[in-house]
Amino acid sequence: MNEIKNALTDYAEEFTSGESDVLRELREHCNAHYEDKAMLSGFFQGRVLATFSRMIRPKVVLEIGTYLGYSALCFAEGLADGGKVITLDVQEDTNKVARSFVERTEFAKAIEFHLGNAVDIIPTLPETFDLVFIDADKPNYSNYYNLVFDKVRPGGFIIADNVLWSGKVLEADKDENAQALHDFNQMVQGDSRVSNVLLPIRDGLMVVHKN
Ligand SMILES: C[S@@+](CC[C@H](N)C(=O)[O-])C[C@H]1O[C@@H](n2cnc3c(N)ncnc32)[C@H](O)[C@@H]1O
Numbered sequence: 001m002n003e004i005k006n007a008l009t010d011y012a013e014e015f016t017s018g019e020s021d022v023l024r025e026l027r028e029h030c031n032a033h034y035e036d037k038a039m040l041s042g043f044f045q046g047r048v049l050a051t052f053s054r055m056i057r058p059k060v061v062l063e064i065g066t067y068l069g070y071s072a073l074c075f076a077e078g079l080a081d082g083g084k085v086i087t088l089d090v091q092e093d094t095n096k097v098a099r100s101f102v103e104r105t106e107f108a109k110a111i112e113f114h115l116g117n118a119v120d121i122i123p124t125l126p127e128t129f130d131l132v133f134i135d136a137d138k139p140n141y142s143n144y145y146n147l148v149f150d151k152v153r154p155g156g157f158i159i160a161d162n163v164l165w166s167g168k169v170l171e172a173d174k175d176e177n178a179q180a181l182h183d184f185n186q187m188v189q190g191d192s193r194v195s196n197v198l199l200p201i202r203d204g205l206m207v208v209h210k211n
Contacts (some may be wrong), residue, residue, distance in 0.1 A: 009044070016047050019074075026070055026101045039067050041135075041161070045202045046074040049133070049159070052207075053078025056157060058130035063087040064118045064144050065136035065161075069098030069111070075133065076107035085111045086125065088118040089136070122147045129153065134160040138177040141184040149193075152210050158194075160184065164204030 019027075023046065030040045041049060053061065053075045059082070061075045066089035075085050085107075089095050095115055102111050114121050118136055122144070129152050134144045141160060152158060163169070163185055168178035188196050188208055196208045 013044055016044060019043060019046060019050075020105070022101055022105050023070065023073055026068055026073070029097075029101075030068055030070070034068075041071045041074065042202065045161075045205070046070060048201055048205070050074040050077040052157070052159065053131065056131055057083075059083045060127045060129050061085040061131045061133065062122075062125070062127070062129045062148065062151075063133045063135065064122075064148075065089060065134070066098050066113065067091075067094055067135075069102050071133060071135065072098070072111050073102060073105060073107060075131070076105075076110050079107075079110055083110065086114065086127065087111060088114045088116070088121050090115070090117055119143060119147070122151075125151070127151070128156075130156045132156075132158045134158065135162070138162065138165070139180040141180055142187050145184065145187065149210070154210055156210050158206075158208040158210070160188075160206040160208070162203040163198060163206040164200065166203060169204075 030037050049071055054077060057078060057080045059080045063072050063085060066072055066087040072085050072087045092115060095113060099113060102108055119140060132148045132152060134141055145158060163181050165178045165181045168174060169182045171178060174182060185206060188206055194208045194210055196206060199205045199207060
């Protein structure tokens with residue numbers, strides 16, 4: 001079963017448009033130098049996020065969890081003219097690397113970095129968001145959703161990564177992260193203000209459309 005799944009994943013990647021040279025270099029840099037390399041969205045999910053962005057054509061994207069800037073660059077591909085990606089992270093070292101890669105692209109001026117705790121930063125942001133990507137500390141997913149909700153325009157989207165948590169959301173005895181993600185999924189599913197779909201792509205993407 002896993003063999004077929006792996007072969008189909010390879011097939012899907014083979015019939016998916018390529019990423020930019022800078023994105024490929026960033027992925028390779030991450031694989032070569034970072035132990036927590038699984039944090040980066042990766043090729044296929046990156047193309048999915050870029051495609052969502054190209055479909056939505058957002059003016060303002062908020063990303064919670066920059067890491068090395070891979071997904072921020074993917075979202076930037078779909079920005080409307082004059083649009084921007086605001087990306088938040090607490091880690092200074094990875095932020096420096098993210099900035100250095102972003103500076104080499106046409107999106108250098110379109111990606112705005114904020115360093116600090118997202119819980120503190122979000123309430124200070126005056127913008128209205130067309131698209132929010134939640135991809136930071138898992139216990140705060142529900143907090144992030146509630147903090148951003150009123151700042152998302154009607155018709156806007158919230159996308160949350162890792163909502164299947166390597167299948168651990170199914171376990172009876174869930175660890176803290178799995179429980180937080182399961183609680184988040186339940187909260188979204190029970191929210192009458194939205195339509196949502198949980199896509200089993202990579203580690204699970206919850207895509208939420210604000211009515
Ligand atoms: C999974 S990585 C983000 C990956 C990136 N979005 C991508 O797809 O390439 C999660 C990031 O969230 C950051 N993070 C964790 N807790 C945070 C917090 N409270 N505020 C802001 N960023 C946080 C971590 O430092 C880490 O870089």
